Structure formats: structure tokens, C-alpha cells
Amino acid sequence: MSKKKDTFLNMVVSLFVITIIAGFSLGFVNDLTIAPKAKAKLEKKVNALKLVLPSFDNNPVDEIQLVKSENVKDSVELYPAFSENKFVGAAVIGSSEKGFSGLVKLMIGFKENGEIKNIAVLEQKETPGLGTKMKDEKFLAQFRDKNPSTFNLKVKKDGGDVDALTGATISSRAFGEATKMAFDEFMKNKENLKTPKN
Secondary structure, eight states: OHHHHHHHHHHHHHHHHHHHHHHHHHHHHHHHHHHHHHHHHHHHHHHHHHHHSOSOOSOTTTTOEEEOOTTOSSOEEEEEEEETTEEEEEEEEEEEEEETTEEEEEEEEEETTSOEEEEEEEEEOOOTTTGGGGGSHHHHHTTTTOOTTTSOOSBGGGTSSBOOBTTBHHHHHHHHHHHHHHHHHHHHHHHHHTSOOO
16 A cells, blocks of 8 residues: 555655656746847738838837737837928737727728828738738738728728728728727827927
8 A cells, every 4th residue: 555655645746746856947038038029020920111211211110119009918119200300100909809809900001191001911810811810911901092981991891982802891990990989099190299309
């Protein structure tokens, strides 16, 4: 009987030691990957800024403005763009939790007059081959050079101007909602964005 207790005790101690070692190993690996992950995320944002903004010569990342919004849990990120110290537009990160699979996060570049310059999809977990087509040129092209004050960002099925993705109306609605949220924040904060920080 005591041999069985010894074996059970040995198994418990062995499992405990393995769990401790695995926990410390995972923590160590996580610490090693934090900096590279942050760097990759920053590079993704910088590349998106170059894609969505009008031509600029400042560093929008250094001039970021964070504003509170009732529409999102976190602050909304606004990146002002200047060319020869003249405000040319801003990029705003818009998001919607109403995608088919949850969060849809976009970076929308606005010209100084409020027109959309371009849109980059930062995050989405939509259905492959359906909702993921929100990254396709055909879908994105319908938003360029449109001013959301006159271009209704809802899908046509809901009385708007947007051609929804085939089989992905919910994803298209989330895309429009994220874009509208970004436009509203751009217009609300436009005057504050016009002054360079330095």
C-alpha cells in the first residue's frame, strides 16, 4: 500500500515541477517576443499610414492624438499629416465589433476636405473568401475620393451607397460602420489636428 502512495506522491511532485518549469519557460519566451511584436505592429501602422494618407513630410506616429469616444472602449487614434507645415489630412483608426466574426479594425486616410484618400484593413477575422474580400481593390475602390457627408456608408440593402461583398453583408456593414466612426472622429477633431506639435 505504501508503494502506491509513494508512486502517487512522486507523480504529483513531478507534475508540479514540470508545470513550474513550463510556466517560467512560457513567461521567458513571452518576454522575448514582446519587443518584436510591438515593432511589427508599429511597422504595420507606418506602412498603412503611407498607403492611406496624402503625400506628407512629417512623422504622423510622433504627432498621434488619442481621443476618447463613446463608440469604443479604448481611445481613438488620429494621425495628422503635414506637407511643408500645411495640414493635408489625417489617418484615423476606426473599428466595429459587429463583423461576422467580431472586430473589424481599419485605418482610414482623410484628405483635408474630408474625402477618403484610402483605407487599409488592420484587423479582421471574417470568413475566408467572403468577408476577407474587404481587402480587395474592387471593394475598397468604391470608397476612394468619396466624402462620407454625402456618400452614405451603409450598404445598398440598408439604403446606402455601398455595394456589399457577395455573401458578406454583415462584414460590409461593419466596414461601413468603422469608416463612419472614423469620419465622425476626424470631423470632430479636425481643428485640433491642424496644428503641428513641434
